Structures are given as structure tokens and as C-alpha cells.
Amino acid sequence: MKKFLGTLMLAFLTASAFAQPTKSPVQGTVTESGSSTPIAGATISLGSRQSVTDENGKFVFTNPALGRYELLVSSLGHKPYRQDIDVKNSNAALSISLTPSSLYLQPLEVRSVRASDKAPFTKTNITKEQIAKNNFGQDVPFLLDQTPSVVVNSDAGNGIGYTGIRIRGSDATRVNVTLNGIPYNDAESMGSYFVDLPDIASSVNSIQIQRGIGTSSNGAGAFGGTINLATNEYNEKAYAESNNSFGSFNTWKNTLKAGSGLIGDHFTVDARLSRINSDGFIDRAKSDLKSFYFSTAYLNKKSSLRLNIFSGKEKTYQAWYGVPENKLQSDRSYNPAGTEKTGAPYDNQTDNYTQTHYQLFFNHSFSSSWSFNTAVFLTRGKGYYEEYKAQQSFTKYGLPASVVVGGTTYTQTDIVRQRWLDNYFYGQILSLQYKNKNDEFTFGGGWTVYDGKHYGTIAWLQYGTVPANHRYYDYPAKKTDVNVYTKWQHRIDANWTSFADLQYRYVKHDMNGFEDNPNLYVSRDFDFINPKAGITYAKNGWQTSISYALGRKEPNRDDFQAGITTQPKAETMHDIEAGVEKRTAAYHFGATVYYMYYINQLVLTGQINDVGSYTRKNIPHSYRLGIELQAAAVVNKWMNVAGNLTLSRNKIASYTEYIDNYDNGGQDEKVHRNTDISFSPPVTAAATLSFIPVRNVELSFISKYVGKEYMDNSQDETRKLNAFFVQNIRASWTFKKLLFSEWNITGMVNNVFNKRYEPNGYTYSYVSGGSVYTDNGYFPMAGTNYVLGVNIRL
Known part of the structure; x- marks a missing residue:
């Protein structure tokens, strides 16, 4: 434990010492076209690096490597913005306007159960790109292992097959799971068996984890946390x-x-x-x-x-x-x-x-x-x-x-027996x-x-x-x-x-x-x-x-x-x-x-x-x-x-x-x-x-x-x-x-x-x-x- 805390503290002290704006950052402001309203929480991707805009719509990438990159800007309810950027020793601030998309393109069924940026609940948002980095076939809990207060385990010992997750010590029966806003927990045991949906992570666009009770959701009550998986975002291009x-x-x-x-x-x-x-x-x-x-x-x-x-x-x-x-x-x-x-x-x-x-x-x-x-x-x-x-x-x-x-x-007598589950789970949200x-x-x-x-x-x-x-x-x-x-x-x-x-x-x-x-x-x-x-x-x-x-x-x-x-x-x-x-x-x-x-x-x-x-x-x-x-x-x-x-x-x-x-x-x-x-x-x-x-x-x-x-x-x-x-x-x-x-x-x-x-x-x-x-x-x-x-x- 002492070694880990020492390593963690050294890394954070190093980060504090060096995480300062440089003379030639890639920076800019994201607003909504037509109204010029700043867009907070927009995701900015520059090559392999990611950032989000603050409440004033501003973003900055410090110390970018020289070269050409695709700048991708995305925000819920807006059409994606793409621009090729040639990073030089000196870059002017960018002014980016996002065009609102119709509300129907937003996954409203997900918005209704997720906590927004301003909601006063403890949460972690995981993007599609972050999911893809760790998606080698292990079950969903192992993709969440680096998030706060999480402990995962595996029956087979390598994260494939039956797995388990605890959030703040609460086991899966106390963690509410929804898939596009639809309850996923087993209705009787209240556990979540991701082994039944192998490689679902390859179709997931984003995950939000709320720790504690969090906002109201559908399905089993959250006593340790909530995991919301979303697949319904659309892809504009083939x-x-x-x-x-x-x-x-x-x-x-x-x-x-x-x-x-x-x-x-x-x-x-x-x-x-x-x-x-x-x-x-x-x-x-x-x-x-x-x-x-x-x-x-x-x-x-x-x-x-x-x-x-x-x-x-x-x-x-x-x-x-x-x-x-x-x-x-x-x-x-x-x-x-x-x-x-x-x-x-x-x-x-x-x-x-x-x-x-x-x-x-x-x-x-x-x-x-x-x-x-x-x-x-x-x-x-x-x-x-x-x-x-x-x-x-x-x-x-x-x-x-x-x-x-x-x-x-x-x-x-010796016997071979089979214990069956045969169920229908249906409803409406x-x-x-x-x-x-x-x-x-x-x-x-x-x-x-x-x-x-x-x-x-x-x-x-x-x-x-x-x-x-x-x-x-x-x-x-x-x-x-x-x-x-x-x-x-x-x-x-x-x-x-x-x-x-x-x-x-x-x-x-x-x-x-x-x-x-x-x-x-x-x-x-x-x-x-x-x-x-x-x-x-x-x-x-x-x-x-x-x-x-x-x-x-x-x-x-x-x-x-x-x-x-x-x-x-x-x-x-x-x-x-x-x-x-x-x-x-x-x-x-x-x-x-x-x-x-x-x-x-x-x-x-x-x-x-x-x-x-x-x-x-x-x-x-x-x-x-x-x-x-x-x-x-x-x-x-x-x-x-x-x-x-x-x-x-x-x-x-x-x-x-x-x-x-x-x-x-x-x-x-x-x-x-x-x-x-x-x-x-x-x-x-x-x-x-x-x-x-x-x-x-x-x-x-x-x-x-x-x-x-x-x-x-x-x-x-x-x-x-x-x-x-x-x-x-x-x-x-x-x-x-x-x-x-x-x-x-x-x-x-x-x-x-x-x-x-x-x-x-x-x-x-x-x-x-x-x-x-x-x-x-x-x-x-x-x-x-x-x-x-x-x-x-x-």
C-alpha cells in the first residue's frame, strides 16, 4: 500500500508541476450556431488526445506535438464538427460553431435516467474511445476496474465468463443496471450477469456510473451504484x-x-x-x-x-x-x-x-x-x-x-441433473x-x-x-x-x-x-x-x-x-x-x-x-x-x-x-x-x-x-x-x-x-x-x- 500511495503521489505532484498552459497550445471556444451560446461539456478529440469544454465553452490542448490532426468536436444534441488542424509553433484560438440537431437524434431514453453535468450526484462518464482501449473480450466489470471505489472478480480468473463487481463494497444485487434506460438486473436475484451478453461493450457508445443512490432510474433500486449503458447513438457515416x-x-x-x-x-x-x-x-x-x-x-x-x-x-x-x-x-x-x-x-x-x-x-x-x-x-x-x-x-x-x-x-444412485430457468421479462418505459x-x-x-x-x-x-x-x-x-x-x-x-x-x-x-x-x-x-x-x-x-x-x-x-x-x-x-x-x-x-x-x-x-x-x-x-x-x-x-x-x-x-x-x-x-x-x-x-x-x-x-x-x-x-x-x-x-x-x-x-x-x-x-x-x-x-x-x- 505504501508503495502504491507513494507512486500515486509522485505522479500527481509531477502532474501539478507540469500541467500548465504552454506558449503554443491548441485552444478555442465552442458555441451554438445562431445563438452564440457557449457549449459546456462538449468532447474535443485531437488525434489520440481528448478534452472537454468548460462552462464558457473553452478548451485547450497544452504541448501538442507538431503535425496534422483531425479535430473532432461532439456534443449531445448537435451535429459533429470535423476540421483538419496543422499544429505549428504558433496557433490562433479556434472559434467553432455546432449546429443543433433535432431532438429526436438524442437518446432521450438515456437522458431521462442519467445524471447531467450539473446534477449533484457522484458520477463517472466513460466514452466510446475509452471503452475501446480496454475491450479485449473481458466482461463489462473489467472495463470499469479503473473507476473509483470499484473491485472486480472473475470465477475463471481471467475476466471471461462469470464476473462480479462491487461499488463502494456493494455487490451487484445493489447496483442498478440499465441498457438504453431499460432494466437489465435479473428481476429475482437482482444481480447482473454480463456473461449473457458477450462483447456488448463493442456496441456500447457510452457508460455512466453513479455511485451511491444517484438519480431515479428504472428497475431494481440502487443501493451502491448505477451503471447505465447506451447503444442508441447514431453513426452519421457508413x-x-x-x-x-x-x-x-x-x-x-x-x-x-x-x-x-x-x-x-x-x-x-x-x-x-x-x-x-x-x-x-x-x-x-x-x-x-x-x-x-x-x-x-x-x-x-x-x-x-x-x-x-x-x-x-x-x-x-x-x-x-x-x-x-x-x-x-x-x-x-x-x-x-x-x-x-x-x-x-x-x-x-x-x-x-x-x-x-x-x-x-x-x-x-x-x-x-x-x-x-x-x-x-x-x-x-x-x-x-x-x-x-x-x-x-x-x-x-x-x-x-x-x-x-x-x-x-x-x-x-449417481445422477446428472439440470436446473432450468425459463423466463420472460417485458414492459415499457x-x-x-x-x-x-x-x-x-x-x-x-x-x-x-x-x-x-x-x-x-x-x-x-x-x-x-x-x-x-x-x-x-x-x-x-x-x-x-x-x-x-x-x-x-x-x-x-x-x-x-x-x-x-x-x-x-x-x-x-x-x-x-x-x-x-x-x-x-x-x-x-x-x-x-x-x-x-x-x-x-x-x-x-x-x-x-x-x-x-x-x-x-x-x-x-x-x-x-x-x-x-x-x-x-x-x-x-x-x-x-x-x-x-x-x-x-x-x-x-x-x-x-x-x-x-x-x-x-x-x-x-x-x-x-x-x-x-x-x-x-x-x-x-x-x-x-x-x-x-x-x-x-x-x-x-x-x-x-x-x-x-x-x-x-x-x-x-x-x-x-x-x-x-x-x-x-x-x-x-x-x-x-x-x-x-x-x-x-x-x-x-x-x-x-x-x-x-x-x-x-x-x-x-x-x-x-x-x-x-x-x-x-x-x-x-x-x-x-x-x-x-x-x-x-x-x-x-x-x-x-x-x-x-x-x-x-x-x-x-x-x-x-x-x-x-x-x-x-x-x-x-x-x-x-x-x-x-x-x-x-x-x-x-x-x-x-x-x-x-x-x-x-x-
């Missing part, structure tokens, strides 16, 4: 691309993309085909992932109609059991999946799932002030995971208690937006219905036969979610902006039994009112803000298995955020202080429910208190640096831990006070140091530090994940007009110094013979590994 990469563990990624651009000023079509294969770092953790994306739109002066159809098909060998602690040092890639089979592990211990999305959007502009959008959608998912189980009783699977084979009576010089109103909401079937089938029996169409369990479920919200952003004067947001959300669960509790029928509904408010002050590149948000969230499917007498309560969180930042084209830095106070947070305590299963329990009081620091600077024409640091305190006031006692068949109780919340490191940090030795070549050194964290809430030193500090190196070389329009040769070496680290794990303790024993499992990441890519643009 294009075609081929993106291919190869790396360690026999990892391949092949992507073909093409788009028509605007045809006759009305039509546009975009398409993508992708395939990702990897053997994974963990034994047998293979991934076979395929996906496609298709989008077409019709545009006129007042309206747009867009259809998206995209799908992913995944087959992954199970790697979700982790590595037992006793094998972590000697056999870090050990995989216990399939080993119940005698001899070689079962070769089809796999997870198989296909998810297809249908999205239809309609946007309409009534006037320069009023606009409307709506979307209807269907997400169709179906699949199963298959596993080999040894010595299973026949009665557990609804079969006769015994069978006779060759004169021998058997009451148990809509928003009505009003905007004038000082006010911006959004009235929005949506409704969704999840209709899911959970059932199990038998693929093979060692003894006996399986009856036709036999299901050994079959438990349908339905969930309805309705929400409405209104947002009002008001410009008080030239510097002050206020924000208010009020959401009502209604949720209803109907679950007709569970595998561990087939006779438990649950019908629960919840009414939530979630207000948010804040204020922002901006002047001379400085921006400060403070906000308060109240969030309430329903339990997930597993929580309801607690039993009739111990049904879970909804969770509540109060979130207070205060931030300050200074932003110029040459550098920016900022700090956010947050306090997230939970009431009835659901956590694992070890307590057994009515049928002997472990489910989460409500604890009265807990909190997260932290500070997030960020900075970035263009040091000179060949070097830039960026980084972030989060220091936090994450505590549970009091809770009772339950430990299985094998000696008496009961559970021992132990009261804990003021302990750390599980999987909540007190320190996370990231830094990127980039060099541009010659034009169109970039070399980046990327670091990540995550402090010690605990795998349960007891703060027991025997149940922890050690701190880790890892470094990656990324290189990129772009050249043009050689057979094709553009070539981009990329490469990345991950975990350069071959560190052994585990960002995820699990723990289980029990009493036997009067002593307490703890079994830990870990999900280790791969040692030094590489990937090489060749991207061609026609």
Missing part, C-alpha cells in the same frame, strides 16, 4: 470494422461490425457479430460465448423509431465453487466442479443460457422545449446448468424409493421532458413483469430410468414492478443549480414454492417513496455540490426462503454526498465525501431458516463513510496521468453470528459490535500513467490497489482476503491508409509481476469437538498473462 485478439489460456475474440450511416437522411442500420472463447485460468473453466447485435432506425425532423435486437449465448464450465484454502498455495487453478464423478471430472459440468433482447423506441419532439420518448421491450431467457451428483436418494427426485438391478436393491433556459423537467417511469419458471430435470441415472417429462421440482414465480418519477433541475443564476427528484415504486412478488421449501408460497408487495435533492455551484472551472437521497429496496428471491415466520423486511438507505472538483482542459481533480446509512440491511449471519438453509437477515443499523479522490493531468505532449483513491469506513453497529455446532446439532450464538461489513475494503486505488513517445503510439502503465477485506461480518482475521497491488501494461499503435482506412495494433500484459491475489471468496465456520473450525474458499486471479489485438477499420 463504417465497417474487424476486431480480433488472441491471448493467454487460448483466449480468442473475433468481432465484425458494420453500419450504413444515414441513408437518405432517414434510415440507419448497425450490426455486430461476436465470438469469444477461452480455456480460463482455473482448470476446465472454459467459455464459449457468441452474440449478435442489430439496430435499425427511421428518423425524420420530429420523430424517430428504433428497433434493437441483440442476443447472447453462453456455455461455461462451472468455476463458481472456488479453490479450497488447503490447495491455494499448491494448486491455485484447482476446480472441484464435476469431481463427484469417479475418475476424471464430469466433462459437461456446464452452465448454458441464451438471452435475447427486443427493444422498440419511439422519440418525438413537440417543440424546441417539449420532447417525449417511450420504449417497449421483451427479454427472453432460457437455459440450465448441468451437474453430476453422487449417491443421491431416489426420493429426493420424486422417484420410487428403490430400484432393483440384477437382483440388487439400490436406494441411492417512458418519459416526457421539458427544457427552457433555466429549467429542465423530466416526468418518467415504467412498468415491468417478470414471468419465470424454475424447474429441474434428470439427464441421466446410474440405476433406473427417468419417467417421460419428469420434473423433480417446478416452482413458477412472477414479479411486477411499477415506478413513476419526476425530476426538476433549476438554474437559479449563472452559478447555482438546484435539483429535486421524487420517485414512487410499487413491487409485487408471487413465488409458488422453493426447491428447499416446496410448501412455502410467498405473495408480498412493497410501496416505496424515494426522494432526492441537491444543489450545485459552478464558477471558473470549479464545481461543488451537496445532495441527499433516500432509497428503499425489496429483498431478493433467496431472502424470501427465510420462512413464514421470519420473512425479511425491505432495506432503507440514507445517502449524503458532498463533492468539489476543478476541471480544465489540461487537468482536473476532485473529492467526494459520502455517508450511506442503512436501516434493516440484509446480510448473512449464519442463521438457519425454517428448513435448514442459510438466508440473509435484517440487521438494524450499519453505515459506509468515505472519501473519494480523483485527479488527472496532461503533464506534457508525451505524458499524462490519472488516478483515484478511496478511503472508507464500513461498519455494522451490532449483529449476532450463528455458528453450526456439530456436537449438539444446534447453533452457537456470538454477538459482534462495530465490525467491518463484508467485502468492503477500507482502501481502493487506481492509477494510469500513459506515454505517447511518437504520434499515434501510446504506452500505459495501469495499477490497482485493494486493501484487506473480510469474507463475513465477524472481522475475524482467519476469514479475510489479503490486500493486493497489481500492475498491467497496455500498448497501442494506430496507423492509417495502408490497404484499409485505419489499423490499430494493441497489446496488454496483465499482472506484470505475477502477483498471487484473490479478490473474492467465501467462508464457513462450525464447531466440532468443542473447537471452532473455519473452511475458506477463494477465487484467485491469473498470474502474468497477455492479449494481442488487431483492429481494422475499412
Whole structure:
């Protein structure tokens, strides 16, 4: 940790010393044609460098290398501006006017759920160019690893297949994810399984991460953060691309993309085909992932109609059991999946799932002030995971208690079973937006219905036969979610902006039994009112803000298995955020202080429910208190640096831990006070140091530090994940007009110094013979590994 902080501080001190305007910058002002109104937040690209305009529409590139570049200026709601620039020793200031485009060209469904630049919420925006730099086939969480307060993990150990993300210590079930404003979280578990949409990053135009509760959104409530992915921005010109990469563990990624651009000023079509294969770092953790994306739109002066159809098909060998602690040092890639089979592990211990999305959007502009959008959608998912189980009783699977084979009576058998999910998730979102010089109103909401079937089938029996169409369990479920919200952003004067947001959300669960509790029928509904408010002050590149948000969230499917007498309560969180930042084209830095106070947070305590299963329990009081620091600077024409640091305190006031006692068949109780919340490191940090030795070549050194964290809430030193500090190196070389329009040769070496680290794990303790024993499992990441890519643009 000391080494990382020293490196980070040295980089920032260097940046502070050198990040000053030079005698010959490329600079200018961006305004709106016709009104000469400055445009703040416009993205300016000069070769491989990027900047944004300040509130006065100004930008500057310090120490630009001599040569010819394309200057590209883009801003939401305006047509892109392009100009060839010959950078000389002396350049006059540029005056750039952007032509407004009709409102229908804006992705209104995204604007309605995202936080604007002046909204008083903690956020990070990631551009298409930033996504492309790191898109080697790893899952979406790994593309977000360098953002503040984020920790990612991977079952297979290399970021392909099943992955996880935590923001400020909150896991994926508390992170709201939308795709073009449409809910993506699984309606029941509330997790987000990006493995079901392989290579979706190749079709994403931008990502916004909001930390904390953030603004009102559609879908599951945000208790740790919000991730919004957008694909609906249009491409003005036709294009075609081929993106291919190869790396360690026999990892391949092949992507073909093409788009028509605007045809006759009305039509546009975009398409993508992708395939990702990897053997994974963990034994047998293979991934076979395929996906496609298709989008077409019709545009006129007042309206747009867009259809998206995209799908992913995944087959992954199970790697979700982790590595037992006793094998972590000697056999870090050990995989216990399939080993119940005698001899070689079962070769089809796999997870198989296909998810297809249908999205239809309609946007309409009534006037320069009023606009409307709506979307209807269907997400169709179906699949199963298959596993080999040894010595299973026949009665557990609804079969006769015994069978006779060759004169021998058997009451148990080896079995191959499949556990199925078969679901439809559909609904509608809509928003009505009003905007004038000082006010911006959004009235929005949506409704969704999840209709899911959970059932199990038998693929093979060692003894006996399986009856036709036999299901050994079959438990349908339905969930309805309705929400409405209104947002009002008001410009008080030239510097002050206020924000208010009020959401009502209604949720209803109907679950007709569970595998561990087939006779438990649950019908629960919840009414939530979630207000948010804040204020922002901006002047001379400085921006400060403070906000308060109240969030309430329903339990997930597993929580309801607690039993009739111990049904879970909804969770509540109060979130207070205060931030300050200074932003110029040459550098920016900022700090956010947050306090997230939970009431009835659901956590694992070890307590057994009515049928002997472990489910989460409500604890009265807990909190997260932290500070997030960020900075970035263009040091000179060949070097830039960026980084972030989060220091936090994450505590549970009091809770009772339950430990299985094998000696008496009961559970021992132990009261804990003021302990750390599980999987909540007190320190996370990231830094990127980039060099541009010659034009169109970039070399980046990327670091990540995550402090010690605990795998349960007891703060027991025997149940922890050690701190880790890892470094990656990324290189990129772009050249043009050689057979094709553009070539981009990329490469990345991950975990350069071959560190052994585990960002995820699990723990289980029990009493036997009067002593307490703890079994830990870990999900280790791969040692030094590489990937090489060749991207061609026609």
C-alpha cells in the first residue's frame, strides 16, 4: 500500500508541476450556431488526445506535438464538427460553431435516467474511445476496474465468463443496471450477469456510473451504484470494422461490425457479430460465448423509431465453487466442479443460457422545449446448468424409493441433473421532458413483469430410468414492478443549480414454492417513496455540490426462503454526498465525501431458516463513510496521468453470528459490535500513467490497489482476503491508409509481476469437538498473462 500511495503521489505532484498552459497550445471556444451560446461539456478529440469544454465553452490542448490532426468536436444534441488542424509553433484560438440537431437524434431514453453535468450526484462518464482501449473480450466489470471505489472478480480468473463487481463494497444485487434506460438486473436475484451478453461493450457508445443512490432510474433500486449503458447513438457515416485478439489460456475474440450511416437522411442500420472463447485460468473453466447485435432506425425532423435486437449465448464450465484454502498455495487453478464423478471430472459440468433482447423506441419532439420518448421491450431467457451428483436418494427426485438391478436393491444412485430457468421479462418505459433556459423537467417511469419458471430435470441415472417429462421440482414465480418519477433541475443564476427528484415504486412478488421449501408460497408487495435533492455551484472551472437521497429496496428471491415466520423486511438507505472538483482542459481533480446509512440491511449471519438453509437477515443499523479522490493531468505532449483513491469506513453497529455446532446439532450464538461489513475494503486505488513517445503510439502503465477485506461480518482475521497491488501494461499503435482506412495494433500484459491475489471468496465456520473450525474458499486471479489485438477499420 505504501508503495502504491507513494507512486500515486509522485505522479500527481509531477502532474501539478507540469500541467500548465504552454506558449503554443491548441485552444478555442465552442458555441451554438445562431445563438452564440457557449457549449459546456462538449468532447474535443485531437488525434489520440481528448478534452472537454468548460462552462464558457473553452478548451485547450497544452504541448501538442507538431503535425496534422483531425479535430473532432461532439456534443449531445448537435451535429459533429470535423476540421483538419496543422499544429505549428504558433496557433490562433479556434472559434467553432455546432449546429443543433433535432431532438429526436438524442437518446432521450438515456437522458431521462442519467445524471447531467450539473446534477449533484457522484458520477463517472466513460466514452466510446475509452471503452475501446480496454475491450479485449473481458466482461463489462473489467472495463470499469479503473473507476473509483470499484473491485472486480472473475470465477475463471481471467475476466471471461462469470464476473462480479462491487461499488463502494456493494455487490451487484445493489447496483442498478440499465441498457438504453431499460432494466437489465435479473428481476429475482437482482444481480447482473454480463456473461449473457458477450462483447456488448463493442456496441456500447457510452457508460455512466453513479455511485451511491444517484438519480431515479428504472428497475431494481440502487443501493451502491448505477451503471447505465447506451447503444442508441447514431453513426452519421457508413463504417465497417474487424476486431480480433488472441491471448493467454487460448483466449480468442473475433468481432465484425458494420453500419450504413444515414441513408437518405432517414434510415440507419448497425450490426455486430461476436465470438469469444477461452480455456480460463482455473482448470476446465472454459467459455464459449457468441452474440449478435442489430439496430435499425427511421428518423425524420420530429420523430424517430428504433428497433434493437441483440442476443447472447453462453456455455461455461462451472468455476463458481472456488479453490479450497488447503490447495491455494499448491494448486491455485484447482476446480472441484464435476469431481463427484469417479475418475476424471464430469466433462459437461456446464452452465448454458441464451438471452435475447427486443427493444422498440419511439422519440418525438413537440417543440424546441417539449420532447417525449417511450420504449417497449421483451427479454427472453432460457437455459440450465448441468451437474453430476453422487449417491443421491431416489426420493429426493420424486422417484420410487428403490430400484432393483440384477437382483440388487439400490436406494441411492449417481445422477446428472439440470436446473432450468425459463423466463420472460417485458414492459415499457417512458418519459416526457421539458427544457427552457433555466429549467429542465423530466416526468418518467415504467412498468415491468417478470414471468419465470424454475424447474429441474434428470439427464441421466446410474440405476433406473427417468419417467417421460419428469420434473423433480417446478416452482413458477412472477414479479411486477411499477415506478413513476419526476425530476426538476433549476438554474437559479449563472452559478447555482438546484435539483429535486421524487420517485414512487410499487413491487409485487408471487413465488409458488422453493426447491428447499416446496410448501412455502410467498405473495408480498412493497410501496416505496424515494426522494432526492441537491444543489450545485459552478464558477471558473470549479464545481461543488451537496445532495441527499433516500432509497428503499425489496429483498431478493433467496431472502424470501427465510420462512413464514421470519420473512425479511425491505432495506432503507440514507445517502449524503458532498463533492468539489476543478476541471480544465489540461487537468482536473476532485473529492467526494459520502455517508450511506442503512436501516434493516440484509446480510448473512449464519442463521438457519425454517428448513435448514442459510438466508440473509435484517440487521438494524450499519453505515459506509468515505472519501473519494480523483485527479488527472496532461503533464506534457508525451505524458499524462490519472488516478483515484478511496478511503472508507464500513461498519455494522451490532449483529449476532450463528455458528453450526456439530456436537449438539444446534447453533452457537456470538454477538459482534462495530465490525467491518463484508467485502468492503477500507482502501481502493487506481492509477494510469500513459506515454505517447511518437504520434499515434501510446504506452500505459495501469495499477490497482485493494486493501484487506473480510469474507463475513465477524472481522475475524482467519476469514479475510489479503490486500493486493497489481500492475498491467497496455500498448497501442494506430496507423492509417495502408490497404484499409485505419489499423490499430494493441497489446496488454496483465499482472506484470505475477502477483498471487484473490479478490473474492467465501467462508464457513462450525464447531466440532468443542473447537471452532473455519473452511475458506477463494477465487484467485491469473498470474502474468497477455492479449494481442488487431483492429481494422475499412
